[in-house]
Amino acid sequence: MTPMPATAAVRVRRAELSDLDDLAALEESSFATDRLSRAQYRRHLDSESAQVLVASANHRHFLGTAVVFFRKGTQVARLYSIATKKEARGKGVGSALLEAAEKLAARRRCVSLRLEVRTDNEDAMRLYERLGYRRIGHYARYYGDGADAWRYEKVLD
Numbered sequence: 001m002t003p004m005p006a007t008a009a010v011r012v013r014r015a016e017l018s019d020l021d022d023l024a025a026l027e028e029s030s031f032a033t034d035r036l037s038r039a040q041y042r043r044h045l046d047s048e049s050a051q052v053l054v055a056s057a058n059h060r061h062f063l064g065t066a067v068v069f070f071r072k073g074t075q076v077a078r079l080y081s082i083a084t085k086k087e088a089r090g091k092g093v094g095s096a097l098l099e100a101a102e103k104l105a106a107r108r109r110c111v112s113l114r115l116e117v118r119t120d121n122e123d124a125m126r127l128y129e130r131l132g133y134r135r136i137g138h139y140a141r142y143y144g145d146g147a148d149a150w151r152y153e154k155v156l157d
């Protein structure tokens, strides 16, 4: 696997059918529980209420993904998932995905973006707090393996 050059620009685009293998593999390597299946990703690609984003460098080199959910009747968007390939972490991919998710939510007239994170996921919490997310709730035994979650929110411009 070619490593991501430190200077490569990260681009974020909508996921396509040809990304499904990369999406499923990244999900498998990033999360132990509560994973999105390939079939779920497939459905989200065509859904009005979801948007799957892909970060890439050097044209089509897949680096990471974010999944945003929208629900009718609410102006609160939900970041359901975000993950960067292990070898590309710490280079701004997660930040680029999160900023793209925020822009997308704002374009769909959402006033805030919310997300949940395992209370032991330090890397993710640092990213969220650096980008201006605030803790608004705590949920005991939120995840399939019994782990607790923090809920975070950012009010969008």
Ligand SMILES: CC(C)(COP(=O)(O)OP(=O)(O)OC[C@H]1O[C@@H](n2cnc3c(N)ncnc32)[C@H](O)[C@@H]1OP(=O)(O)O)[C@@H](O)C(=O)NCCC(=O)NCCS
Pocket (backbone or CB within 6 Å): 030, 031, 081, 082, 083, 084, 085, 088, 089, 090, 091, 092, 093, 094, 095, 096, 116, 117, 118, 121, 123, 124, 126, 127, 130
């Ligand atoms: C959480 C996660 C998505 C972050 O992705 P990432 O691509 O590493 O995120 P970034 O690179 O934007 O930010 C991470 C760090 O790199 C630093 N960084 C950002 N851009 C950088 C750049 N161009 N060069 C060097 N470092 C950079 C950031 O300052 C940040 O440091 P900090 O966390 O100490 O503040 C990633 O760790 C991951 O996939 N984890 C597994 C899945 C997961 O837990 N997802 C969250 C579920 S809620």
